[in-house]
Amino acid sequence: MIGAANGHDFAVSCAGVRKSFGAGETKTEALRGVDFDARFGQLTFLVGPSGCGKTTLISIIAGLLDRSSGELAVLGLRPDELSGGERVRFRRRNLGFIFQQYNLLPSLTAAENVAVPLLAAGVPRRQAVRRATDLLARLGLENRAAARPATLSGGQQQRVAIARALVHEPRLIVCDEPTAALDHENGEAVLQLLASTAVNPDRAVIVVTHDSRVFHHAHRIARMDDGRIVDVAKQARASLSPAANGAETHEEDR
Amino acid sequence: MNFVALRMLTGDRAKYFGLVFAIAFCTFLLENQTTIFASILKRTASQILDVTDAEVWVMDQKTEYWEQTKALKDTDLTRVRGVPGVLWAVRLFKGNPVARTRSGKFAVSFLIGLDDATLAGAPRKMLLGSWERLREPDSVIIDEAGYVLLYPGEPLELGRTLEMNDHLVTIVGISDASAPFVSLPVMHARYSKAIDFLGRERTQLSFVIARPEPGVTPAALTERIQATTGLKARTTGEFMWDCVRYYLRNTGIPVNFGITIAVALIVGAVVGGQTFYLFTIENLKQFGALKAIGVTNPRLIGMILLQAFSAGILGFALGTGMAATFFEITSHMLATRGIALLWQCVALTGAAILGVVIVASILSIRRVLVLEPAAVFR
Numbered sequence: 299m300i301g302a303a304n305g306h307d308f309a310v311s312c313a314g315v316r317k318s319f320g321a322g323e324t325k326t327e328a329l330r331g332v333d334f335d336a337r338f339g340q341l342t343f344l345v346g347p348s349g350c351g352k353t354t355l356i357s358i359i360a361g362l363l364d365r366s367s368g369e370l371a372v373l374g375l376r377p378d379e380l381s382g383g384e385r386v387r388f389r390r391r392n393l394g395f396i397f398q399q400y401n402l403l404p405s406l407t408a409a410e411n412v413a414v415p416l417l418a419a420g421v422p423r424r425q426a427v428r429r430a431t432d433l434l435a436r437l438g439l440e441n442r443a444a445a446r447p448a449t450l451s452g453g454q455q456q457r458v459a460i461a462r463a464l465v466h467e468p469r470l471i472v473c474d475e476p477t478a479a480l481d482h483e484n485g486e487a488v489l490q491l492l493a494s495t496a497v498n499p500d501r502a503v504i505v506v507t508h509d510s511r512v513f514h515h516a517h518r519i520a521r522m523d524d525g526r527i528v529d530v531a532k533q534a535r536a537s538l539s540p541a542a543n544g545a546e547t548h549e550e551d552r
Numbered sequence: 553m554n555f556v557a558l559r560m561l562t563g564d565r566a567k568y569f570g571l572v573f574a575i576a577f578c579t580f581l582l583e584n585q586t587t588i589f590a591s592i593l594k595r596t597a598s599q600i601l602d603v604t605d606a607e608v609w610v611m612d613q614k615t616e617y618w619e620q621t622k623a624l625k626d627t628d629l630t631r632v633r634g635v636p637g638v639l640w641a642v643r644l645f646k647g648n649p650v651a652r653t654r655s656g657k658f659a660v661s662f663l664i665g666l667d668d669a670t671l672a673g674a675p676r677k678m679l680l681g682s683w684e685r686l687r688e689p690d691s692v693i694i695d696e697a698g699y700v701l702l703y704p705g706e707p708l709e710l711g712r713t714l715e716m717n718d719h720l721v722t723i724v725g726i727s728d729a730s731a732p733f734v735s736l737p738v739m740h741a742r743y744s745k746a747i748d749f750l751g752r753e754r755t756q757l758s759f760v761i762a763r764p765e766p767g768v769t770p771a772a773l774t775e776r777i778q779a780t781t782g783l784k785a786r787t788t789g790e791f792m793w794d795c796v797r798y799y800l801r802n803t804g805i806p807v808n809f810g811i812t813i814a815v816a817l818i819v820g821a822v823v824g825g826q827t828f829y830l831f832t833i834e835n836l837k838q839f840g841a842l843k844a845i846g847v848t849n850p851r852l853i854g855m856i857l858l859q860a861f862s863a864g865i866l867g868f869a870l871g872t873g874m875a876a877t878f879f880e881i882t883s884h885m886l887a888t889r890g891i892a893l894l895w896q897c898v899a900l901t902g903a904a905i906l907g908v909v910i911v912a913s914i915l916s917i918r919r920v921l922v923l924e925p926a927a928v929f930r
């Protein structure tokens with residue numbers, strides 16, 4: 299599996315990844331040997347009950363957390379081969395993040411928020427904000443580019459957060475419950491946006507979600523339970539329409 | 553990222569103003585109190601520093617400061633004049649007679665008796681009249697504050713008479729003498745007249761003031777005078793410090809001011825430093841998001857330092873402006889005349905504020921560095 303990561307199909311591949319928190323009496327095994335992969339050009343869902351380890355897994359994939367054991371390759375690189383500073387730069391260049399709580403900076407305008415990854419990479423402010431404004435326009439937020447997050451609706455804020463995750467054209471985008479704070483309509487819009495960004499042979503999108511109403515957007519759905527992947531289903535996504543619930547084909551059963 | 557850091561800082565107006573004003577008030581209090589403290593202590597030597605003619609003061613071994621003098625013998629003047637390197641040396645008398653106006657108002661005053669021949673030590677800053685008129689019979693010069701004290705609400709004018717120990721004297725000049733430690737009139741007269749104003753008091757030759765010949769430093773001359781005459785000799789600067797040290801050692805002034813200054817420092821450090829630290833804590837989520845996005849630790853440190861220093865510098869500038877304005881206003885008042893913001897106090901306060909900013913930054917930076925970026929998903 300890890301070998302395949304060096305090819306062009308796998309954006310992420312994990313084999314036997316384990317993660318425990320704490321020690322002794324309070325030791326929690328959040329991940330108990332996860333085999334998981336995410337492919338380029340696909341929208342991969344990670345679903346499962348609360349506390350099963352979804353957030354822990356994507357944090358490890360994103361390089362925000364260290365695993366306890368197991369093998370991991372992200373965009374063809376093993377995180378262990380990178381120094382601390384290289385990992386930060388790798389993340390800055392190649393990863394986009396979307397959070398449940400949006401995590402926009404309240405004192406910046408929408409466009410400035412979107413520009414943050416570019417600014418962090420050293421792009422001059424004026425140029426960064428111009429690129430951010432262009433992207434917001436493509437997401438239908440041209441009128442809100444100068445607005446503060448507090449004056450935007452939840453759906454608009456999440457679209458701004460998506461723009462921030464996309465602006466530097468990362469190859470891997472990880473989202474943790476991006477629709478949890480949104481109503482169905484706005485959740486649909488956000489997922490459609492993510493699905494359309496995933497249709498890119500050089501990009502992969504991983505979405506953690508509870509929301510079964512949006513499952514039909516996924517190319518593949520990995521089900522997790524108690525620190526393991528228990529099932530991966532491949533979906534034929536007929537269209538982007540909300541009604542299309544693609545027939546599932548199960549790749550493997552455990 | 554610098555503008556992001558500044559926006560984070562100024563984003564919450566109320567908190568930002570709170571932080572800047574905490575630092576500004578701390579700055580104001582520190583600069584204000586240290587300046588007043590230093591200036592009041594300096595006033596203990598006002599009459600010494602006003603004598604710009606002389607550079608060397610000779611006194612009895614037992615004389616410790618301006619207020620408390622033991623008389624010299626008349627022969628001491630001749631002995632000082634005999635020391636090689638003395639350009640000139642003249643007598644100076646200092647006493648505290650009572651001055652009484654016609655209307656019956658009276659005040660104890662600081663009277664300085666000047667050498668009849670040279671008038672060395674006469675006030676050089678005159679508001680009305682001239683010091684040369686001290687040569688006229690029964691004449692005195694009084695300072696403005698003393699005049700106002702004796703003739704409240706009346707215009708400054710010459711020719712008024714005062715009664716001093718049954719002697720009637722005429723005011724021939726009004727000086728702008730530096731404020732003494734105690735707000736009493738400062739008067740100047742000729743030596744020969746001045747000793748009459750004191751009545752029975754026998755303390756006559758309080759000081760011999762002198763100037764060295766060209767090429768001899770005042771410090772070298774004081775050593776020579778001490779060695780040859782056995783009298784105590786001090787340069788003007790040394791004598792000023794003798795007075796300041798005496799008050800520091802023997803009065804409650806340093807304790808009083810020390811408490812105010814310490815309170816200002818603690819309040820400033822706690823309120824200013826704490827506000828900044830809490831500001832960082834409240835923004836941890838934002839710092840976490842930046843960390844996840846890939847902002848490096850040195851960059852985050854730079855952002856926090858920029859925030860701390862811009863708030864610190866702005867607060868300090870504002871506080872210094874407030875202190876300067878305060879002294880600009882009070883310097884026109886008689887009681888607080890001559891007290892101006894001292895650059896040493898500004899520098900000292902700046903160092904204290906810098907310390908507060910550095911400590912608050914270090915604490916904030918520590919919190920941000922140990923922050924788990926994975927926490928942003930929670």
Ligand SMILES: Nc1ncnc2c1ncn2[C@@H]1O[C@H](COP(=O)(O)OP(=O)(O)OP(=O)(O)O)[C@@H](O)[C@H]1O
Nearest residue numbers: 319320326327328347348349350351352353354355
């Ligand atoms: N920093 C941590 N310290 C200790 N335990 C942790 C930590 N993070 C997660 N855990 C534990 O690991 C397990 C998996 O947590 P995780 O957040 O990955 O679950 P999740 O699938 O994302 O749940 P949810 O759907 O509720 O977000 C839980 O039992 C949790 O308590």
Ligand SMILES: [Mg+2]
Nearest residue numbers: 352353354474
């Ligand atoms: Mg979670």
